[in-house]
Amino acid sequence: MKGDARRKEIFRLLQGSDRPISGSALAKRLSVSRQVIVQDIALMRKGGTPILSTTKGYAIQSSGAYSRVYKVRHSDEQTEEELNAIVDLGGRVEDVFVYHRVYGILRADLNIRSRRDIQLYLERISNGSSTLLKNTTSGYHYHTVSADSKEILDLILKALDEKGFLAKLQDYEPVDFWANPDTP
CATH class of the missing domain: 3.30.1340.20 (3H domain)
Incomplete structure (x- = not known):
């Protein structure tokens, strides 16, 4: 499978899963090394695909949230x-x-x-x-x-x-997060 087709398949697999998928599992499924998956993920991110890396694997960040x-x-x-x-x-x-x-x-x-x-x-x-x-x-x-x-x-x-967990922003903090509107 060529790179473009493999990256499309990675996207399809991640988008169709409700849980993160490990790089090893993707590599096994696509018959490539985990390093190839890591490189594919980097290329996909560079192209604008919103992929999250977690301790449990990769996931597509939900776009409607x-x-x-x-x-x-x-x-x-x-x-x-x-x-x-x-x-x-x-x-x-x-x-x-x-x-x-x-x-x-x-x-x-x-x-x-x-x-x-x-x-x-x-x-x-x-x-x-x-x-x-x-x-x-x-x-x-x-x-x-x-x-x-x-x-x-x-x-x-x-x-x-x-619960008393919220903290006040300080003057030196770079962004006023409270003024930042919710992003859809």
């Missing part, structure tokens, strides 16, 4: 409560990022859609020698959250605020 960035702060022990508040209301946690005054923006894709995804994420963090990204900035961090409507994003904002 609305998204919003929330700045939050909480303890490590409250991470599960924060993520549950988002997914229980119908949100998808696309990423986590921090704004570090020295290093700039450090970001990681999450693609968390359910309580099961949260449990797997927390298990991976606790089983390794890594720490949550928020710990590089005294607990302050951001999440890009997508949902099927602005109303769901408003409910998530209210829930995070009621």
